[in-house]
Amino acid sequence: MARKDTALLEKINEVLDAVGLQFHGSIRVRHLLDVVARDIDPKTLSSRLKKSLDGLSIAPYYGCQCLRPFPVFDDPEVPRSMEPVLRATGASIHSWNMGGKCCGASHITTKPEVGLELVTALLKDARGADAIVTVCPMCQMNLEAYQKKISRKCKEDLQITILYLPQLLGMALGLSEQDLGLDLNLSVTEGFLKKL
Numbered sequence: 001m002a003r004k005d006t007a008l009l010e011k012i013n014e015v016l017d018a019v020g021l022q023f024h025g026s027i028r029v030r031h032l033l034d035v036v037a038r039d040i041d042p043k044t045l046s047s048r049l050k051k052s053l054d055g056l057s058i059a060p061y062y063g064c065q066c067l068r069p070f071p072v073f074d075d076p077e078v079p080r081s082m083e084p085v086l087r088a089t090g091a092s093i094h095s096w097n098m099g100g101k102c103c104g105a106s107h108i109t110t111k112p113e114v115g116l117e118l119v120t121a122l123l124k125d126a127r128g129a130d131a132i133v134t135v136c137p138m139c140q141m142n143l144e145a146y147q148k149k150i151s152r153k154c155k156e157d158l159q160i161t162i163l164y165l166p167q168l169l170g171m172a173l174g175l176s177e178q179d180l181g182l183d184l185n186l187s188v189t190e191g192f193l194k195k196l
Helices: 006-017 032-039 042-047 082-088 112-125 137-145 147-154 165-172 190-195
Strands: 057-061 131-134 161-164
Touching: 032 082, 032 165, 042 082, 057 082, 082 165, 112 137, 112 147, 131 137, 131 165, 137 147, 137 161, 161 165
Parallel strands: 057 131, 131 161
Antiparallel strands: none
8 A cells, every 4th residue: 555655655654763764665565374375385394394293184264354355365255275284284174164254353342142153153163173273363362262161152062272373384393382382372172282
């Protein structure tokens, strides 16, 4: 926007000037998944693995904001860009149709029943996967934070490991659980850790 809108560029630089910075409008901001999926060859990733994630079934979760409102690098209705990246780790893809659906994070404080309903649908559809891997920290938090409450309400165990994509990639590249901050995640199941 700022590249084409000189008035906006001037406003941005006025604010940045207070800290001695300047924006020239030449930077292209990209989503993490765009970079990982389009700039890193899955074969290169596979060749650098320290630990294959073979035997893990992963549900790739993009959420509703990653690819909307402007589909730049994937189809927002049927996203698939994470799949080659996940396969490169040795993991298999959990078959589901919820990858581009909303997790309800924007509703959880204003309309909690709607937010919980959306999270419930995702957790139920992920049954059979070892983890849901997301590229949105807000989705990660929302999917983790309400699992126990939803499991009690549904009278079934819907707990599942939720990971941020860099965490899963870090596992495959040999980083420790401490380096990955797994102790800060709200939902890493014992079953998942045993499979690792």
